[in-house]
Amino acid sequence: MEREAIKSIIESLLFVADGPLTIQRLGEVLEGVEKEDLRSTLDELQAELENSGRGVRLVEVAGGYQLRTAKVNADWIKKFLGGRPARMGRATLETLAIIAYRQPITRAEIEAIRGVDVDGVINTLLDRSLIRAVARKDVPGRPFLYGTTPQFLQLFNLKDLTHLPTLKEMEEITLPEIPGEELPLESAEEC
16 A cells, blocks of 8 residues: 555544544554554654644644644634633642542542542542543552543643653743632643
8 A cells, every 4th residue: 555545544544533543543444554654654644734834733642643733723723612611620630630640549548648538529530531440459448549541641632641741840830820719721732
């Protein structure tokens, strides 16, 4: 199969996919195409979309590849879709950060760190599919251990958990003061 045909097929698959596509999944669909060829074709497509000033970008996120709108078009997309961006309260964001950095972690361990009950926050994060129960801890009562999901990686535009900011990077980030207790949940790079 010619490289341009492979690129065209990959672009179509990325367009119809409901989430990031892994190279493994692309290889299952494009039987006979080597993983190295898929990776180099993805890199080529990514560069073409980036350099041509197109409205979409190919982003490596959550262990796969996904088409996302260009950041420069975010205001237009928001205007078209209407409504406010998804929001997350400070307590929810703090709990999610604890889970992301300490996973797997039990509810009791989260409560010990935060110093408050987190039942409602955990349920909210579970409902939004940002966390999931990954196992049970081998202690009396066998509490659930929580970890993040691929949706968490997608929301925060992370390839994997190793791309979470380090403590030093977090100290260098200055967040704007936002009135009230709500922080916007917007992707760091693309919408």
